[in-house]
Amino acid sequence: MAGLADLADDERCRILLGEVRTGLSAHSRALADTEAAALLSLRPGVGVRVATRPAAWVVSPDLTLGVHCPMPSRSGARRDGIGTILSRASLTGGRMVQATVHTGVVLGRSGAVDRRQPWAHHLARPGRVEVAGRLRADDLADGFLAAVPDGVPGPDLDLGAVCGRLLDQVQESPLLDQRLPFRAPRTRFRFALLPCDHGASGAAHVCRVSFVVEEEMVRVLRMSGSVADLVSVVGLCEDLALHDWLLTTVQRVVEGSRVRPSGGGRLPHQLRPVIDHLLHLWMPGARVADALLPVWAGVEQRSGISRQWENLVGWIRDQLALSLLADLGRGAG
Amino acid sequence: MILIATSDKGGTGRSVTGCNIALRCALQGSNVCYVDFDFGSPTAGAIFHVESAARGILGGQGMHSFLAGEAAAPVELDLWRHMDRAGLRPRPPGAGRLVLFPGDEGGGEFPVDEDMTDRCVRLLRRLAEEFDLVIVDLSAGRSYALQLVLEATVRPALRPVLARWLVFHRWTRQHIIAAAGLAYGDHGIVDTGAAKGHDRDHLRDSIRFVRTAVPDLDSEQFAGLVPTQAAWLQETDADLQRLAARRRIGRSVLLGSIPLDPVLQWREQLILESDVWTLRIANPQTGAALDELAKDVMDDDPWEGL
CATH class of the missing domain: 1.10.287 (Helix Hairpins)
Incomplete structure (x- = not known):
């Protein structure tokens, strides 16, 4: 019975929100894979993942952070979200450093009585925030993706602040000599995946993609689709953010x-x-x-x-x- | 590079000169940010022609609130979109980024604690990663802001980052004595810094002085003087030179002199090429002095150890 309930839950977790921040590693030269692995060992006892082809790529283990705060919305509807968000840091080519924060969102069903779950419930579902009360997916995504004027963070779930903090943590590591060959601004790449209107066709697909360069350093990617493996979407966003930063x-x-x-x-x-x-x-x-x-x-x-x-x-x-x-x-x- | 601007007394033109340096460096292609650490009177917004931040910003998201831990991130204003001045919007071609981190309206001085230092280190390191020039404008005198920056710049994450100090003072007897005191005196920059773990000699070598409101005795301004007046001015100037040398703030540590210019004094805002050449209200010497200062701030030669 519990298994069936979980399955139903997973069915509903089709919204993904996230942010990637990209910058130049604070070091005088490109880091070797071993150095990068040491830099990104952010959780004791959990190894980093390393790929060498087609470009050197090292990624930290996922970090889990519990959140309980109002969710963003364009309409101003204030609905609380409780759960966990996942973050990770990566280094590409020994030079480009990224921090990524994402979470899947489960919206409350209309009419359902919301019951406060114990933390164990949320910890068993890393990377998922459950919203108490009714909130439309579009409203949530619009609020989340809306340009934050001049970087003023609101009281809502602020993935950007977590992201910036993680990037700072990596960049201020004593393993980096802080002697950058040149200064490069960080970019903020915010993304959202919404459920597709066409109904589930079974295979993973993404339709309706809009990519907007908002402010000088802010980019927004909005997608609709149905993808079972949300982490693969995060990978796509990291790759886009990386190349957008390089080009910029x-x-x-x-x-x-x-x-x-x-x-x-x-x-x-x-x-x-x-x-x-x-x-x-x-x-x-x-x-x-x-x-x-x-x-x-x-x-x-x-x-x-x-x-x-x-x-x-x-x-x-x-x-x-x-x-x-x-x-x-x-x-x- | 982090450039810390300070002065012992108020009214030295520290902020207005600092903002003009920031603008000129950005126009020359550097990425520049200006961080308002003058908690008691954050006026950088007014100098940069940003009305909404003229005396700091409201809403508790300014530099003061951030350091006190009340805001997760400080507000940053892209000045190329916010400066309300013809000729400065949009960003001129080839110019670098120019960003202001404004203070809070109604902020004040506060004692420094460990968490505040952590936040200060994190912010300044991040800015030094993204910007070629980070100008930190401190309150006048031996302030908490001064303590905070000295404490932050000695931390491991900021130690490798190049930090330079500029002490602004007017060209008067009292100002010379006060500026030397702030740099080398009891509880001054070198003294306090050494107590916090800075290398004394290295810190002393990273301080330079800027003289402001300096009368240019050869300029047309003083052409109509009677001989006794001219002689007196020459003599007083020579006295001040000797005093500055005795107090170890003589020519060897002088980064620049900004001439006495009513436009700079009264308007307390940015001086543009148009003020000098089209409107002809500012003196060409002022523009030249600011250009020279902007160049020397970034150049390594004037900062060679003594």
């Missing part, structure tokens, strides 16, 4: 050097660290589950981030070639 960061550096005269064909000095540390890290879709690759393709088609990236890399290589020619010319003269 290189773009900023290139913009800065384009408006300044480079003088005699010399390579603008700002480009050097980008070439050293970032250009080789572009590997879109490397860790995205097959069922979700169409989402990548869809975002790609509309915002064209790979085309933009190729364009940027081409420009940087041209600058490199020009500076080489200029040097040769000076040598001959």
